[in-house]
Amino acid sequence: MNDTILKAENLCYTYEADDRPALDGLSLELHRGKKIACMGSNGSGKSTFFLCCNGILRPDSGTVYYNNLPLDYSKKGLLNIRSKIGIVFQDPDNQLFSASVAQEISFGPMNLGFSESDTRQMVSDIMEKLGITPFAHKPVHALSGGQKKLVAIADILVMRPELIIFDEPAAALDPLHTELVHDIIGQVTKEGITVLMATHDVNYAFEWADEILVFHNGKLLDSGSPDEIFSNDTLLETASLKPPIVLSILKNPEILNTYSCKRKHTFTHSL
Amino acid sequence: MIIIDKLCYTSGLRYVNTMEKFVFSMLTLLICIISKSITVSVVVLLVTGFLTVGKGGVSLSRYLKFMTIPLVFLFLSTTAILVNISHAPLDAFAIPLGSYYLTGSFYGLLKGARLIFTALAGVSCLYFLSFSTPITDILEVLKRLHVPGLIIELMLLIYRHIFIMLHTASAITNAQHSRLGNKNIRIAKKSFAAMMSAVFILSVKRGGALYNAMEARCYNGRIRVLSEERPAKYSEILFIAGFELFLVYCSRR
Numbered sequence: 001m002n003d004t005i006l007k008a009e010n011l012c013y014t015y016e017a018d019d020r021p022a023l024d025g026l027s028l029e030l031h032r033g034k035k036i037a038c039m040g041s042n043g044s045g046k047s048t049f050f051l052c053c054n055g056i057l058r059p060d061s062g063t064v065y066y067n068n069l070p071l072d073y074s075k076k077g078l079l080n081i082r083s084k085i086g087i088v089f090q091d092p093d094n095q096l097f098s099a100s101v102a103q104e105i106s107f108g109p110m111n112l113g114f115s116e117s118d119t120r121q122m123v124s125d126i127m128e129k130l131g132i133t134p135f136a137h138k139p140v141h142a143l144s145g146g147q148k149k150l151v152a153i154a155d156i157l158v159m160r161p162e163l164i165i166f167d168e169p170a171a172a173l174d175p176l177h178t179e180l181v182h183d184i185i186g187q188v189t190k191e192g193i194t195v196l197m198a199t200h201d202v203n204y205a206f207e208w209a210d211e212i213l214v215f216h217n218g219k220l221l222d223s224g225s226p227d228e229i230f231s232n233d234t235l236l237e238t239a240s241l242k243p244p245i246v247l248s249i250l251k252n253p254e255i256l257n258t259y260s261c262k263r264k265h266t267f268t269h270s271l
Numbered sequence: 272m273i274i275i276d277k278l279c280y281t282s283g284l285r286y287v288n289t290m291e292k293f294v295f296s297m298l299t300l301l302i303c304i305i306s307k308s309i310t311v312s313v314v315v316l317l318v319t320g321f322l323t324v325g326k327g328g329v330s331l332s333r334y335l336k337f338m339t340i341p342l343v344f345l346f347l348s349t350t351a352i353l354v355n356i357s358h359a360p361l362d363a364f365a366i367p368l369g370s371y372y373l374t375g376s377f378y379g380l381l382k383g384a385r386l387i388f389t390a391l392a393g394v395s396c397l398y399f400l401s402f403s404t405p406i407t408d409i410l411e412v413l414k415r416l417h418v419p420g421l422i423i424e425l426m427l428l429i430y431r432h433i434f435i436m437l438h439t440a441s442a443i444t445n446a447q448h449s450r451l452g453n454k455n456i457r458i459a460k461k462s463f464a465a466m467m468s469a470v471f472i473l474s475v476k477r478g479g480a481l482y483n484a485m486e487a488r489c490y491n492g493r494i495r496v497l498s499e500e501r502p503a504k505y506s507e508i509l510f511i512a513g514f515e516l517f518l519v520y521c522s523r524r
Contacts, residue, residue, distance in 0.1 A: 056483050079489050087487045094480035098496060099431050100407040106497035111489035119497055139280055139405065141434035155488065 004068065005032040005163055005194050006053060006085075011062035012218075013048055022048040023059065024218035030163070030196060035189050037205040037226075038198045040215030041240050046198045047090075049215070050165045054078075054085040083112055086156035090167040090198075092148035101136045101143075101151055102127070108159040126158040130184060146177030153184060164188060166197040170204070182208070206230060206244035214239045273437075274333075275401050282327040284403035288503040293412045295511045296400040302515065303392045306522030312388035314521060318514065319395040323402050334398075341394045349383040406430045411498050424494045428481075435477065440470050 006029070013023040023045045030036055038046050051057040052064055055071055055078045064071045066081055089095045098104040102123055109119040127133045130150050135143060143151065149169070156164060166185065170178040182204065189195050199205050205212055205226065212229045214221040216239050222229065229235065230243050249255050279285065284292065296319075303315055324334050353375050355361065356368075365374040400409075407430075410423050443466045447453070452462035482490075 051483065054487055056486055075491070079491065082487055082489045087484075089480070089484050089487075091480070093435050094477060095484040097428055097431055097481055097485060097494075098407065099405070099427075100496075100499065102499060103407060103496040107485075107490075107494065108488040110495040110497065111491065116497060123497065137280070139276070139407075140431065141438075142277070142280070159488065 003032050004029045005066070006030040007065040007068075008049070008052070009063045009065070011049070011052055011059040011064065013052060013057060013059045015048075021218055023052070023062075026062070026215075026219055028213055028220045028223060030194060031211070032194055033189075033192055034194060034210045035208055036194070036196045037209035037212045038196055038215065039200070039202075039205060039212060039239065039241060040221070044215040044239075045218040046215050047167055048218075050087055050167060050196075050198070053163075053165060054082045054087060083159065084161055085163045085165065086159055086161035087165045088153050088156050088167065088169060090169075090171055092145070092152040095152045095155065096140050096148060099139045099141060101132065101138070101140060104140060104151060105132075105154050105158055108155060112159060122158050126154045130154050130157070131180075146173050146180070149173060149177060149181060150184075153181065157184075157188065161193065163194040163196065166195065168198050168200070170199070170201060202230070202242055203244045203246070206246065214241070276406075278327075278329055278333075278402050279405050282329070282403040284322065284327045285405070286501050287403070287507065288501045289404055289408040289412050290415070291503055291507050291511060292400055292404055293409070295514075296396040298511075298515050299518065300393050300396040302518045302522065303389050303396065306518075307385050307389050308522045309385055309388045311518050311522045312385075312392035314518065315392040316388075316395050319392075319399040323395075323399050327399075327403050329402055337398060338391065338395065341390065345387050345390055349386055352379055352386065353383040355379070408499070411500070414498075420493065427494065432474070432477070436470055436474055439473055440466060443469055 008026055008028050011023045011026040012021055014021040022043075026045065026049060038049075040046055048057065052059050055064075055073055058073060066084065071077070071081060096104050098107070105123045105126060106119050109122050110116075114122065124133075127136055130153065132147075132150055132154055135147055140148065140151065153166075153169070169181050169185065173181065185195060185197065185208075197209075207226075209226055211223060212226055213223045214229060214235065221239055222232070222235050230241075230247055235241075236243060243251075299315055299319070303312055320334065323329050324331050355374055355376075356371055357374060358371060359374075360367075360372045361374045361376040361379075363375045363377045363380050365372045367373075407427070410426055413426075414420070414423055444452075444462075447462045447466060451458075453459040
């Protein structure tokens with residue numbers, strides 16, 4: 001069960017215009033079928049690492065292994081790796097290129113070489129599954145942020161990858177769409193797809209993840225189960241993470257009093 | 272332009288076969304221009320107006336408002352044909368201006384009227400197409416007419432990004448106005464310039480991000496997507512053929 005799907009070894013990457021490296025000797029392992037949360041402050045190298053995973057960025061040094069084979073950067077090798085690893089980008093406006101929802105979703109399967117009729121079937125299946133069908137006739141620019149996010153996820157799910165990377169999937173979503181997206185991610189993992197998710201939501205990461213990777217300054221600061229990570233106060237402080245609210249309450253039940261005081265206060269206020 | 276984009280997605284004619292709509296509007300346009308007949312133009316104006324308003328569901332007042340946009344240009348440009356300035360008065364009308372006359376001939380009036388009607392009818396054909404057909408559908412037709420793939424793909428990307436850019440521009444403008452960026456003309460000009468350069472830089476960035484996202488989905492230099500064709504109906508084809516023949520008949524009388 002504990003086999004490795006993706007391994008990074010000593011990755012270093014510096015963007016052209018920067019003098020500080022975005023990845024600075026990052027090494028980690030992702031295990032097949034797991035729910036993995038990737039945490040760390042802005043600019044800690046999460047997104048850069050994701051782009052290295054499917055060969056969009058080529059690390060200056062270090063190696064990415066997929067299924068124990070080093071990444072092959074030939075055209076064929078890249079197409080192969082990208083059919084196995086899907087990335088749902090943070091801003092749907094940077095991902096959705098077509099004004100038509102169905103055309104947008106069909107882009108991946110057509111690139112994988114599926115026939116028109118197969119693609120049509122796959123697209124309508126995924127739209128049904130994610131509840132996109134009711135607004136599929138609208139142009140992409142008329143969709144709400146949450147709807148665009150669902151389309152962006154459908155874009156990737158329809159390609160049936162082995163590993164899906166979600167880059168802050170709940171960023172800028174309302175509670176309803178956040179829950180919808182979380183439900184979809186839950187379903188995806190049930191189907192045996194490995195999920196790697198960047199998130200700042202400690203409460204969600206705590207309840208959802210099997211394993212948490214903590215990034216800091218382009219390195220892996222630590223990795224482990226949510227319990228291990230969130231009980232390590234020095235680690236949390238270095239990575240500027242807050243403990244999940246459940247743990248804070250367990251540790252210091254006094255917090256509950258301040259909450260109830262607040263509620264009482266607003267109650268009397270509204271009277 | 273944005274209104275047209277919104278309207279075409281809710282049009283009652285949206286799901287009619289795109290090729291039919293395209294052929295109908297282009298053939299009709301062609302016959303209008305070639306015949307330059309007022310009869311043909313009036314028939315076309317009535318029929319396309321009925322299709323756009325009656326079948327498509329665009330409100331009449333909005334349609335008429337759209338039709339007045341070219342009207343302004345038409346009157347300005349036909350003035351030159353309708354009105355002459357000369358020593359001798361012509362047959363239609365003549366207003367003396369000192370030793371000159373502001374004058375026009377019946378032939379000139381007829382020519383002007385023809386021009387106005389033909390142009391309006393032509394515009395109504397194009398409105399019919401753009402009020403009933405989303406751009407993505409029109410691109411499908413262009414593809415079937417063997418327009419080079421590169422041009423079609425560029426149109427696809429540009430169309431999507433027009434809205435992203437407009438959205439960014441208005442967000443930046445709002446943020447500037449919230450900080451008194453339009454206090455006086457000098458500052459407003461400066462703000463506008465800053466907004467434009469920000470939008471430009473952002474669009475370059477977005478282009479890069481979009482390319483990455485497309486690559487992540489196995490993009491290899493060709494945008495291949497599903498075509499969303501609606502089957503053509505015999506009754507509609509028959510109507511189009513009959514209508515075009517009728518127009519040709521009208522123009523030959």
